[in-house]
Amino acid sequence: VAYLCFYSVQLSNMLAxxxxxxxxxxxxxxxxxxxxxFSSGHTNNWAVLVCTSRxxxxxxxxxxxxxxxxxxxxxxxxxxxIVLMLADDMACNHRNPKPATVFSxxxxxxxxxxxxxxxxxxxxxVTVENFLRVLTGRLPPxxxxxxxxxxxxxxxxxxxxxGHGGNGFLKFQDSxxxxxVELADAFEQMWQKRRYNELLFIIDTCQGASMYExxxxxxxxxxxxxxxxxxxxxHQPDLAIGVHLMDRYTFYLLxxxxxxxxxSKSNMNDLFKVCPKSQCVSTPxxxxxxxxRDPGSVLITDFFGSVRKVEITMEAIHLTDPILQLEDxxxxxxxxxxxxxxxxxxxxxxxxxxQKDWHPPDGFILGLWTLILLVFFKTYGIKHLKHIF
Amino acid sequence: MLMKGNKIRGxxxxxxxxxxxxxxxVPLWWRTTETYRAWxxxxxIKQLAKLQLQLSADVEVVFARGTVTPEQQKKVPLTQTQEExxxxxxxxxxxYRFETRYRTATIMEEDALNKPTAAGADESLHTLSESPCGxxxxxxxxELSLLLPKDTDVYIGQRxxxxxxxxxxxxxxxxxxxxxxxxxxxxxxxxxVMSFSHTDVSAVLSDRVRFNPDSKEGxxxxxxxxxxxxxxxxxxxxxxxDPTSHQLHWDIExxxxxxxxxxxxxxxxxxxxxxDSQTLYYSVLGVKPRFDSSCDAYTLNADSLAHVINPxxxxxxxxxxxxxxxxxxxLYVPDAHHSPLKIQDHRKQEVPSNAFHSPRWGGxxxxxxxxxxxxxxxxxxxxxxxxxxxxxxxxxxxxxxLGVQSSPPPPGFLVAPRxxxxxxxxxxxxxxxxxxxxxxATATTTITSLAQLLDQISNIVINDNIAEQVSxxxxxxxxxxxxxxxxxxxxxxxxxxxxxxxSEKAFFDPSLLHLLxxxxxxxxxxxxxxxxxxxxxxxxxxxxxxxxxxxxxxxxLAKKD
Numbered sequence: 048v049a050y051l052c053f054y055s056v057q058l059s060n061m062l063a064x065x066x067x068x069x070x071x072x073x074x075x076x077x078x079x080x081x082x083x084x085f086s087s088g089h090t091n092n093w094a095v096l097v098c099t100s101r102x103x104x105x106x107x108x109x110x111x112x113x114x115x116x117x118x119x120x121x122x123x124x125x126x127x128x129i130v131l132m133l134a135d136d137m138a139c140n141h142r143n144p145k146p147a148t149v150f151s152x153x154x155x156x157x158x159x160x161x162x163x164x165x166x167x168x169x170x171x172x173v174t175v176e177n178f179l180r181v182l183t184g185r186l187p188p189x190x191x192x193x194x195x196x197x198x199x200x201x202x203x204x205x206x207x208x209x210g211h212g213g214n215g216f217l218k219f220q221d222s223x224x225x226x227x228v229e230l231a232d233a234f235e236q237m238w239q240k241r242r243y244n245e246l247l248f249i250i251d252t253c254q255g256a257s258m259y260e261x262x263x264x265x266x267x268x269x270x271x272x273x274x275x276x277x278x279x280x281x282h283q284p285d286l287a288i289g290v291h292l293m294d295r296y297t298f299y300l301l302x303x304x305x306x307x308x309x310x311s312k313s314n315m316n317d318l319f320k321v322c323p324k325s326q327c328v329s330t331p332x333x334x335x336x337x338x339x340r341d342p343g344s345v346l347i348t349d350f351f352g353s354v355r356k357v358e359i360t361m362e363a364i365h366l367t368d369p370i371l372q373l374e375d376x377x378x379x380x381x382x383x384x385x386x387x388x389x390x391x392x393x394x395x396x397x398x399x400x401x402q403k404d405w406h407p408p409d410g411f412i413l414g415l416w417t418l419i420l421l422v423f424f425k426t427y428g429i430k431h432l433k434h435i436f
Numbered sequence: 437m438l439m440k441g442n443k444i445r446g447x448x449x450x451x452x453x454x455x456x457x458x459x460x461x462v463p464l465w466w467r468t469t470e471t472y473r474a475w476x477x478x479x480x481i482k483q484l485a486k487l488q489l490q491l492s493a494d495v496e497v498v499f500a501r502g503t504v505t506p507e508q509q510k511k512v513p514l515t516q517t518q519e520e521x522x523x524x525x526x527x528x529x530x531x532y533r534f535e536t537r538y539r540t541a542t543i544m545e546e547d548a549l550n551k552p553t554a555a556g557a558d559e560s561l562h563t564l565s566e567s568p569c570g571x572x573x574x575x576x577x578x579e580l581s582l583l584l585p586k587d588t589d590v591y592i593g594q595r596x597x598x599x600x601x602x603x604x605x606x607x608x609x610x611x612x613x614x615x616x617x618x619x620x621x622x623x624x625x626x627x628x629v630m631s632f633s634h635t636d637v638s639a640v641l642s643d644r645v646r647f648n649p650d651s652k653e654g655x656x657x658x659x660x661x662x663x664x665x666x667x668x669x670x671x672x673x674x675x676x677x678d679p680t681s682h683q684l685h686w687d688i689e690x691x692x693x694x695x696x697x698x699x700x701x702x703x704x705x706x707x708x709x710x711x712d713s714q715t716l717y718y719s720v721l722g723v724k725p726r727f728d729s730s731c732d733a734y735t736l737n738a739d740s741l742a743h744v745i746n747p748x749x750x751x752x753x754x755x756x757x758x759x760x761x762x763x764x765x766x767l768y769v770p771d772a773h774h775s776p777l778k779i780q781d782h783r784k785q786e787v788p789s790n791a792f793h794s795p796r797w798g799g800x801x802x803x804x805x806x807x808x809x810x811x812x813x814x815x816x817x818x819x820x821x822x823x824x825x826x827x828x829x830x831x832x833x834x835x836x837x838l839g840v841q842s843s844p845p846p847p848g849f850l851v852a853p854r855x856x857x858x859x860x861x862x863x864x865x866x867x868x869x870x871x872x873x874x875x876x877a878t879a880t881t882t883i884t885s886l887a888q889l890l891d892q893i894s895n896i897v898i899n900d901n902i903a904e905q906v907s908x909x910x911x912x913x914x915x916x917x918x919x920x921x922x923x924x925x926x927x928x929x930x931x932x933x934x935x936x937x938x939s940e941k942a943f944f945d946p947s948l949l950h951l952l953x954x955x956x957x958x959x960x961x962x963x964x965x966x967x968x969x970x971x972x973x974x975x976x977x978x979x980x981x982x983x984x985x986x987x988x989x990x991x992x993l994a995k996k997d
Contacts (some may be wrong), residue, residue, distance in 0.1 A: 123746035
C-alpha cells in the first residue's frame, strides 16, 4: 500500500508538471504570435559594413566584409539599406590570379564577390571622416541617397568593422586611425538624434574588445573577435591565390549565418557562442549591458535580416468619380530638355585661386631661435653664457 | 664698473624677454589656437528644453430649436473653459484647453437643419459659414429629430461639424445647468474623436518619452506612420510577372490626378509630395502560394506576407533624389498559373481588399484578372485595370501610413463617408495637431542636444551660419509654441515646420564634425618641443636673478648688523 501511495504521488506530480509545461508552452506561443509586433520595436534594418585595410596582403579583410554583406543580403536587407565601404579593390587587383572574384574558402568554394555587389564607398573614400559622417549623418548636401545612412528611430543597424586594430584604435587605410572614444561619441550623437532603435556592433580586429569598452549610449550590443592583449588570427591561406583568405572569427561567423534563413528563430545567445577559443585561438568577447532587451529574446534576423512587420488592410475607400481625361499635352511635347553643363568650365577658368590658410613655413621655429641665439652671442660674446646658465 | 653695467644689461635683457613672452607671446598663442565659436542663445535653448505645450481649440455648441426652452435661450450665450494638464515626464508637460461657446441657432442654420438627411444638413451648414482650422462646431438637435437614424446619437460630418442628439429624459423643468451637465460627457467623447486627445499627442512624443506603455494601439500607430518630414516620395509600381499571358494597361496618370491628387493637395500644409510610377516585368513574389481547394484559389497566409516584400524591394529601385522617405505602393497581378490569388488573415478568412501594408514602407495589393477573360482566350490578353478599385485601397493605405488615425468610433456614432479627397477636415486638423506637436518636440530635442554637444566638445568650430540657423530655429520654436497656445493651428504648423528645418540644417551641417580627439598626452607631446627650449633659459635666468637679489639683501642685512 505504501508503494502504491508513493507511486501515485509521483505520478500526480509528474502529471502536474506536464500540464504546467504544456500550459507554459502554449502561453509562450500565444505571446510570440500576438506580441511579435511589439517585441522588437523596429520596422526597418540597415547595415554599415566597413573594411579598413588596403594592399593585397589584406585580402582577408575584404573577404570578411563581403561575406557579411552576402549573408545580410541573402537574409533580406536590400542594397538601398546597406552602406558597404571597401578600402581596396581585391577582385580587380593586378595580383589576383582569378580576377573578379573574392573567395572565402580554400579551394575556392565560395565566391563572395558575386554578381551584384554594390560598393558605396570605395578605395580612398574610406576614411575616418567619411565613416563618421555616414554614422552621424553630417554629409554634404550633394551626397547621393545610396551613400547615406537614412535610418530613423525604428531602425535596427548592424555595424561591422574589420581591419587592423590595436588597444583602443582601429587603423584606416594605413594612414589614420579612429579611437574608441570617437566611436563612442559618434554613437552617442546617433542616439541623441534617435538615428537607431537598436545597434549591433561587430568588430574583427586584433584587440577588438577595446573598441567597445567606451560605449555609453543605450541599446547597443557589441561583439569582438578578441580581447585586449590578444591578436585575432587569420584562418587559412590559399596556395593558388597566395594570401590568407579570411579571418577565423568571421569564417565561423559566416558558417553560422549560412544556417540562418529569414524565418529562423535563432537568437543572440547562439551568436555569442560562435568561434570558441578552441577554434578561434583568441577569445571572442561581447558586451550586452547597454542593451535593454534580454539577448535570448533578440533574433538573429532582427539585425542580419529584414523581416518586415505586416498588417492586413481592412478597409478601402469607395471611389466613384470617373477618371479625368487629361488633356493631351501638346505643350508637354514641345518642351525640349538639355543637359546642364557637366563641368562649368567657364567658372573654373575664371575662378580666383582659393585662399589657403596661412601656415608659418617649415623650420620656422628652429630658424627663429637660431637667429635669437646668434644675435645674443654677437652682442654679448660667448663669455656671457654664464649669465644664462 | 664695466662688469656691473654688463650684469645689469644682462638682467634687463632676461627680464624683457620674459616680459615679451608672457605679455605678448602667451595671449598671441592663445588667440591663434582657439577655435572660432559663434555665439549661441544657450539660455533660451535651456528654457526650451523644458517643453511645456498648451493646445487650445475653440468649440462652438449651437442649440437648435426644441432643445432649449425660451427662458433658457436668453441665458444661453455663455462661454466655458476646460483645462487638462498631463505631465508626460520630467521635462515635458502638456496642457489641453477647450474653450466652449454656447449659443442658439440662427434662422438660416435652422433651415439647414431641416434638410431631410444628415449629409444634406452638413453640406448646407458648411455653405453658411466655414470654421477656421482647428475649431469645431456642434449642433445639438432635439431627440425626436429625424435627421439621424434611430440608434445613432452623434453624426460626424465631413467638415468640422457634428450633430448631437440630446435626450430629453430629464423632465421639462430642467435647468440650463442640468442640460449642460448632461451634454458635457457627450461633448467630451466627440472631442476625443474629432480633436486632439492625450493618447494621440503622447504617442507622437514617443521619441522624447521612450517607454510609454500606455496603450499598445498608440505604439502600433506611432510605429506605422511615417515620422514628420517636409516631403514624401510616393511610388506606384505595377508588377507583372507574366507578360506573355497578360498585357496590362493602367491609366496611372489619370488615376493619380483624379483620386490621389485631391488628398495630397489637401495635405499640402503638412508636407510636400512627389509621385512617380513604374511597371516591372517578370518580378515574382518571394513566397510560393498554396492552392486551397476550399475556396478554389491560391492563398497567401498572413505569416508568409512578411517575407514577400524583401525580394521585391531589391528590384524596385528608387527615383528619389532627396532624402525624403519613400512610400511604395505595389499592384501585383498574379500570373495565369497562380490565379486567382487571395490573401488570408490570421483566422483563415479572406480579406476583402486583398491588400496588406507594412509600417513605414508602403502597401501591396493583389489584383486578380482571371475573371476578365475566358480560359481559351488568345494570349496575351489585353486587360484594363479598374483604377477606382485599386486607388480606393491605396488611398486607405496612404491615410494609415501618413498617420490619420484608424481607430473605430465609439458606439452610437456615425461618421460621414469621406469626400472626394478622402480626408475629412477634422481629420486634417487632427493630423495637423499631432504633426505640430511632433515637429516642436523634435526640433526642441535637436536644438538642445546640439547645444549640449557643442558645449561638451570644445574643439568644434561653430560657424556663423550655424549660429544663425540655431537662432532662427529657437525663434520659430518660441513663436510656434505661442501660436499653439493661442489656437492658431495653421500658423503654428508652419512655424514648427520652419523650426524643424532650421534645426535639422544646423544639426546636420557638415562642418560640425568633431574629428580630432586630442588626448592630453598628445597635446603635451606637441607643445613641449616648441616651448621648453625657449622657457628653460628664461626661467633659469629669472631664478638666477632672484637668488642674486636675495643674496644682496642678505648681505645688506648683514652689513646693517
